[in-house]
Amino acid sequence: MDSNIENGAVDGSADEPVHEPRLWVDNGWTARVIKNEDDDGWAVAMTRDGEREPALVGPWTMGRDKKNPKPLDVNAFNTLVKTASEVIRRHEQALHAAMHKQFQVGTDSGRVLVTLDIVPDEFDPHALLAAQDEFGEQIAQVKVRPDFKLTMASATAWIESGYARP
Structure with missing residues (x-):
């Protein structure tokens, strides 16, 4: 894993897309696979560019070795973007209604x-x-x-x- 990623240096504001097994930065979003603090599993955090907090954090699939996370890929990233966008849209609708x-x-x-x-x-x-x-x-x-x-x-x-x- 890239030492910049381990140190948190990549913040999702890069102009160039990043497509790594545990970090994807593209189309205004950052997907970061992280160790789940509650158990031995993994989670993925989806953060929109310019935001400090993730819009979505959810469980992530284990790889074949049952120890490391499954690598991110384009299909998973696109699904995560769609899901996180929907979470934000529902939050904005609820805020407007309130x-x-x-x-x-x-x-x-x-x-x-x-x-x-x-x-x-x-x-x-x-x-x-x-x-x-x-x-x-x-x-x-x-x-x-x-x-x-x-x-x-x-x-x-x-x-x-x-x-x-x-």
């Missing part, structure tokens, strides 16, 4: 879309409560606490109050 809520409320003048977008500002965390008519025109927007709970009932009450700050 930071954005919306409800459609029927009113006498038509449907109103009420949204709550949390702004995770380090110095001024807050949320923006907004309303749009059925044509996408903004009716109102107010700054609220980041822990404001948007429910169908709170959205309806806000509309009925004439969009007064809750």
Whole structure:
């Protein structure tokens, strides 16, 4: 194994692809086969370029000698990239869902879309409560606490109050 790899000198930011048995760096990703700390097996860590932590760490197959890891190859690397990308996509979707809520409320003048977008500002965390008519025109927007709970009932009450700050 390359001494640069053993010392952790390869960080995935190289311009040239690296295709070694325990390290692949290509297409914006680094796959590194590592000793599993919990047992005698091996694991593989998938890290996207520019990230400090791996997006995916999972078990890796033993080689034929039942002692050393199976070498990485193009098919395994491509599968790992696909899996790690999916993990990141699901994480981003969950984060978006946690930071954005919306409800459609029927009113006498038509449907109103009420949204709550949390702004995770380090110095001024807050949320923006907004309303749009059925044509996408903004009716109102107010700054609220980041822990404001948007429910169908709170959205309806806000509309009925004439969009007064809750």
